[in-house]
Amino acid sequence: MKNYSINIKPFGKRAVLIEWPKKVDESILEDILDFSNSFKKLNLPHWEMSAAYNSLTMVNHVEDVDFSEMELLIKKCYDNRVTSQHRNERYLWRIPVCYDPEFAMDLEEVSNSLNVSIKKIIDLHTSNQYTVYGIGFLPGFMYLGGLPEELEIPRRKEPRLAVSKGSVGLAGKQTGIYPQDSPGGWNIIGSCPIPIFDAKLDNPCFVNVGDKIQFYQISKAEYDLHKIETEVGIYKLEKSPLHA
Template sequence: MNHKLTYKPYNEKSILVEWPKVIDEAILNDILQFKAKIEASEGFKIMSLTHAYQSLLIHFKKEIDDFDAIINQLKDIYSSKAEVIQLRQKLWKIPVCYDSSFGIDLEFISKEKNISIEEIIERHSKAIYKVYFIGFLPGFLYLGGLDDMLATARKATPRQQIDKGSVAIGGNQTGVYPSDSPGGWNIIGKTPINFFNVNKSEPCFAKAGDCIQFYQISKEEFNDINTLVAHDVYLIESEVINA
């Protein structure tokens, strides 16, 4: 599917490509395909390719002398009828303890939405979330697919400290804090899994296009998995969903 894109100089070494301003899985797939085509092309020397919900920032190794010429090349690559590149994507299954000692905003959401805490947990854990991109903090996954019933506005006054592993809802998104940090999202649970490990060859196990599904565990199970993670012997359950 070809979308109507806009191309504009971003700085002397970069070009910003923008898609329609909607959060959509088809747009994500289109961005990932375009990234893969650029990476497979031989005419560019690329420093990095960074995408968000509806944009792709192409950062070249050298300054761009002729932006129009480069943009025309990019347009040709985008619209080319080259064989669609099959992207290997995974579904990662993430354990979450929704105990009230971790899910400190569960009661607030329950009262605001007039639903039980049990229903919040059921709705949150049965959904399959798409990873759109990684940002804000290293290892912070921007996920699409939150049940509309659970959408809850960010707090007017952020907390000064959110624990690493906290699972939270902010607006119409859910996510996991990969490290201790301030934050204004509503905390509903905690996972013992590391979402970012600088000592790994791939510090973040997931990538854009992958999927995440949370599943409920007890506090005892949380402690057991936490011990395995601390000893670097825990393997996150996953399956290939597109290969």
């Protein structure tokens, strides 16, 4: 197990930020998850942790943090961490996307900018498995790494004031799904008919950091059908366990 140089710093009165090397690397994400699981085993009350790419934010919802004391605890926990079995609790999720022009408002522009055919864009987008490196910006918004280089494109110069729930976009080296209607600057190439976040559920977001996502193409008719199936509660997402 590789030891990384981590930077620990206060993040307000009740939070601590731990930073790993600033690069997108699955081995760094694994290390973050291993540390997070080791810390959870200490059974300290009131702590919540949120991982993202190369950092971990730790928040105490009740008490102010004694940073010096917490820093020592974190270092000890990191030094004594062990590779956990969290990989066996992660999943590959297959998520449907409709790339119909009705939803893919930027697909033609992306095709022209990248000099890649629309068919190839869809083929590339659906051929990869993407790692969930973080969840944020909006509740349930997944930051997905692993985008093929051919699809890397900057954010839009002028963000939209309104992007529809379910919109699937590209930005830089990432792809993702808008879980709610919101402003946004990603290049929209399709739409997912399945809710990614539902506040009414005990587990509002079914995906966890470290899971993987693979998109597959559906027709407009299938999109409409899945919408109905979701509304009546009979649609079941496809998932399979990931193993180390």
